[in-house]
Amino acid sequence: MSTEGIRDRAPGFHEATVTFRSIVEEQPGDRLKDLFDVAWPAYRRWFLRDGELARPSYARCLRALRTYVPELVPVYEKLVGTVGGGDLEARFLSLWEPTPFFSACSIAAVPGADRGIVRNYDYVPALCETTLLASQLAGRRTLAMSDCLWGVLDGVNEDGLAVALAFGGRRVVGRGFAITLLLRYLLEMCATVEQAIEAARIVPVNLAYNVVVADAEGDAAFLQIAPDHEPVLSRDVLFAGNRQGKTEWAEHAVMTETVAREEAIAAALVSGPGREELERAFLSEPIYRPHLRHTWGTVYTASYSCRDRTVRLLWPDESWELSLAAPYEEERTRRMVMTMPPVLERTFEPPHTPDVIFA
Amino acid sequence: MRRLQTPIYFVSPTPYNILGLDQWVGPFEYISYFDSFDSHHPHVFVPSHEAQPEFASFEAVNTYLLSHKEVTDRIHARGGGKALFVMFEEETEELAGELGLEIALPPRELREHIDSKITTTHLANEAGIESAPNVLSRAGSYKELLQLAKKGKLGTDLVVQTPYGDSGRTTFFISDEVGWNEHVEKFVGEDLKIMRRIEHLPGTLEACATRHGTLVGPIQTDITGFEELTPYRGGWCGNDIFPNVFTEAIRKRIRTMARKLGDTLYANGYRGVFCLDFLVENDTGEVYLGEINPRISGASPLTNLITSKYGGVPLFLFHLLEFLDVDWELDLKRVQKRWEEYDEWSQLVLKQTEDVVELITQAPPSGLWRMGDDGRVEHLSPVTTWHTVGHDDEAFYLRVYGNGDYRYKGADLGVIVSRGRMQTDDRRLTDRARRWADGITSLFAGVPPEQAPVVPEPLYTKWF
Numbered sequence: 001m002s003t004e005g006i007r008d009r010a011p012g013f014h015e016a017t018v019t020f021r022s023i024v025e026e027q028p029g030d031r032l033k034d035l036f037d038v039a040w041p042a043y044r045r046w047f048l049r050d051g052e053l054a055r056p057s058y059a060r061c062l063r064a065l066r067t068y069v070p071e072l073v074p075v076y077e078k079l080v081g082t083v084g085g086g087d088l089e090a091r092f093l094s095l096w097e098p099t100p101f102f103s104a105c106s107i108a109a110v111p112g113a114d115r116g117i118v119r120n121y122d123y124v125p126a127l128c129e130t131t132l133l134a135s136q137l138a139g140r141r142t143l144a145m146s147d148c149l150w151g152v153l154d155g156v157n158e159d160g161l162a163v164a165l166a167f168g169g170r171r172v173v174g175r176g177f178a179i180t181l182l183l184r185y186l187l188e189m190c191a192t193v194e195q196a197i198e199a200a201r202i203v204p205v206n207l208a209y210n211v212v213v214a215d216a217e218g219d220a221a222f223l224q225i226a227p228d229h230e231p232v233l234s235r236d237v238l239f240a241g242n243r244q245g246k247t248e249w250a251e252h253a254v255m256t257e258t259v260a261r262e263e264a265i266a267a268a269l270v271s272g273p274g275r276e277e278l279e280r281a282f283l284s285e286p287i288y289r290p291h292l293r294h295t296w297g298t299v300y301t302a303s304y305s306c307r308d309r310t311v312r313l314l315w316p317d318e319s320w321e322l323s324l325a326a327p328y329e330e331e332r333t334r335r336m337v338m339t340m341p342p343v344l345e346r347t348f349e350p351p352h353t354p355d356v357i358f359a
Numbered sequence: 360m361r362r363l364q365t366p367i368y369f370v371s372p373t374p375y376n377i378l379g380l381d382q383w384v385g386p387f388e389y390i391s392y393f394d395s396f397d398s399h400h401p402h403v404f405v406p407s408h409e410a411q412p413e414f415a416s417f418e419a420v421n422t423y424l425l426s427h428k429e430v431t432d433r434i435h436a437r438g439g440g441k442a443l444f445v446m447f448e449e450e451t452e453e454l455a456g457e458l459g460l461e462i463a464l465p466p467r468e469l470r471e472h473i474d475s476k477i478t479t480t481h482l483a484n485e486a487g488i489e490s491a492p493n494v495l496s497r498a499g500s501y502k503e504l505l506q507l508a509k510k511g512k513l514g515t516d517l518v519v520q521t522p523y524g525d526s527g528r529t530t531f532f533i534s535d536e537v538g539w540n541e542h543v544e545k546f547v548g549e550d551l552k553i554m555r556r557i558e559h560l561p562g563t564l565e566a567c568a569t570r571h572g573t574l575v576g577p578i579q580t581d582i583t584g585f586e587e588l589t590p591y592r593g594g595w596c597g598n599d600i601f602p603n604v605f606t607e608a609i610r611k612r613i614r615t616m617a618r619k620l621g622d623t624l625y626a627n628g629y630r631g632v633f634c635l636d637f638l639v640e641n642d643t644g645e646v647y648l649g650e651i652n653p654r655i656s657g658a659s660p661l662t663n664l665i666t667s668k669y670g671g672v673p674l675f676l677f678h679l680l681e682f683l684d685v686d687w688e689l690d691l692k693r694v695q696k697r698w699e700e701y702d703e704w705s706q707l708v709l710k711q712t713e714d715v716v717e718l719i720t721q722a723p724p725s726g727l728w729r730m731g732d733d734g735r736v737e738h739l740s741p742v743t744t745w746h747t748v749g750h751d752d753e754a755f756y757l758r759v760y761g762n763g764d765y766r767y768k769g770a771d772l773g774v775i776v777s778r779g780r781m782q783t784d785d786r787r788l789t790d791r792a793r794r795w796a797d798g799i800t801s802l803f804a805g806v807p808p809e810q811a812p813v814v815p816e817p818l819y820t821k822w823f
Binding site: 048051052057058059060085086087089090138 | 405407408409412413414422424425426427428429431432454457
């Protein structure tokens with residue numbers, strides 16, 4: 001990952017260097033391979049966290065891709081080949097029924113005809129790729145903050161469709177893809193909010209997530225996605241924290257202070273702010289969460305313009321704008337103070353294969 | 360067979376059941392989970408995997424193998440073919456289909472149907488074969504059980520079997536109410552086969568049902584329940600195979616039973632090999648049908664060893680002929696005659712008997728071994744089949760778990776195939792058997808499994 005040596009640190013505060021980078025690679029190649037090689041050891045541990053058999057087999061993953069997102073299969077296979085073609089890698093990259101993980105985040109559509117999305121990505125910095133990927137994987141050019149190499153946390157495509165996600169604050173786990181694959185699919189396959197809504201109805205997602213989409217025609221929508229119901233659509237309320245309606249998971253809500261953030265976003269939207277004004281709100285507490293006080297602090301703020309197909313990565317003291325029309329590669333490092341969560345001891349169970357091997 | 364173009368895959372945790380068949384059949388490959396041969400075997404492919412994940416069943420291992428990318432890439436590269444399994448489930452079938460593999464076995468539903476001990480008894484009746492005196496029924500209580508037994512004149516010293524599953528786990532000896540109560544939840548609501556307990560010698564053989572009749576492999580005796588070899592009471596530990604087993608008359612009865620059964624199975628749509636377990640009653644020499652295993656089985660290794668070494672051709676080839684879409688002729692009597700004379704051979708299945716869990720740090724390799732006079736065994740050569748066992752002091756060992764795997768009570772530590780017998784006529788384990796079992800198992804070494812490695816967890820456990 002981008003954060004040096006953070007993995008072995010004891011719980012508590014640590015200062016670390018986090019590298020944000022932009023990568024330009026149209027099709028899977030050396031750049032993505034290099035990124036994968038660095039990230040894989042940690043991803044592999046996460047993938048195997050609950051045991052190899054807890055994750056679906058390669059055959060199942062491929063079947064799911066072919067069933068729900070067939071247009072992505074060619075680039076998926078190319079990506080798998082690029083990183084070495086192994087069984088675990090292929091299963092991991094399919095993003096089908098991944099090891100569940102929960103995060104936080106705030107998202108909002110910029111009001112008015114000149115649409116955009118502003119979002120805070122809140123998580124443990126050590127576990128973020130902090131990579132902006134400019135590519136053309138399945139036909140459309142896209143610019144997106146990535147996760148698991150080709151999954152999307154937030155992004156925009158050449159038609160001006162912008163997307164962003166925030167965890168939905170429910171513990172339900174079901175059969176489906178990681179939300180980041182759905183967002184990748186939306187950017188690759190959709191030009192408008194209408195198309196994105198249709199696609200979201202078809203592609204199953206394993207966890208509860210809030211998604212905001214906005215397009216260059218001025219349309220915007222907020223979708224509550226979950227494995228146990230059809231996407232719930234709103235065209236009036238166009239922002240979210242980490243709840244889908246009432247608080248369901250009290251501990252999580254308290255830890256992430258989602259209610260305070262939601263109220264702050266709502267307040268900021270009352271006056272019909274422009275993009276810059278909304279950005280300022282997102283860079284201020286409580287929407288902005290400093291790492292010194294929160295385990296899941298704000299790693300970055302991203303502000304997308306649908307009309308311009310641009311993204312502004314923002315921190316309280318820095319701003320970095322990139323455009324889909326002219327992407328370039330650069331690295332920026334930031335010193336971040338972060339809190340490591342407490343360690344967990346897991347009980348060990350030696351595996352038992354069935355008693356009958358000779359039969 | 361050597362000129363065959365279609366790739367044939369034996370997909371199974373180990374190549375055990377039909378090891379050595381690759382010498383006879385053209386593009387034959389074993390796709391295994393355990394790397395018994397440490398990459399030496401030229402026709403064994405083991406996909407890379409994390410050490411020993413926990414499988415729910417034998418079938419699940421095969422499903423895992425056919426779902427693995429390295430296996431599917433390999434099969435796709437060679438363009439389909441035929442698949443063989445010991446056991447397979449619906450998902451394995453689907454995967455085989457997706458890979459363009461035709462399963463060279465009878466249909467799954469038919470196998471499952473025949474696998475039921477209740478169906479077996481009906482089939483036996485159809486074939487005109489004696490099953491051990493029995494009543495097929497349901498019993499809600501011990502009292503009901505006794506009533507049923509009384510009706511069938513079975514007495515009170517009973518053996519009760521539930522329909523599905525390995526005999527070792529589904530056979531219960533019930534001579535009083537305590538015995539019934541001990542396992543009552545397994546009986547109530549199930550179709551039961553209730554039998555009179557008879558003093559008997561158990562045996563087994565493999566036969567092959569074909570369009571030209573049923574070929575019967577050589578008769579084997581069962582080696583079961585020895586505490587040196589298995590922690591399970593009545594657990595199968597191996598077989599002896601020798602020409603003068605039982606008496607000539609009994610052997611004839613057994614073969615006739617096998618033939619009748621095979622022909623009946625064929626008439627019911629079953630083709631290919633099956634394993635027949637039988638009981639020879641001590642006092643009377645009566646031969647009763649025990650169980651049918653409608654599949655490749657633990658009887659296959661010695662059957663194919665004897666029929667190829669002494670008869671010129673392994674029985675399993677005839678199974679393949681049934682599934683190869685070719686016309687073939689057979690002089691059944693002539694082939695059978697070639698399988699009448701052979702030497703003594705045996706196989707021993709080694710299971711861990713101690714209740715101890717260890718991470719294996721050292722394990723004996725598969726291959727040819729020799730035992731010295733002092734009982735110590737030495738590894739002679741990493742051969743990949745048991746056909747090369749020459750002297751009486753030699754044996755072939757097939758390993759399952761190796762370095763980095765875990766062993767625990769009941770774990771299969773491997774199989775030993777050697778000349779000579781491992782069990783005496785009065786069903787005691789020979790000293791030789793004990794020494795081989797000891798010699799090999801003593802070469803395993805391990806350490807206690809580590810306690811949980813401390814992991815920086817990004818999320819608190821309480822979130823789940």
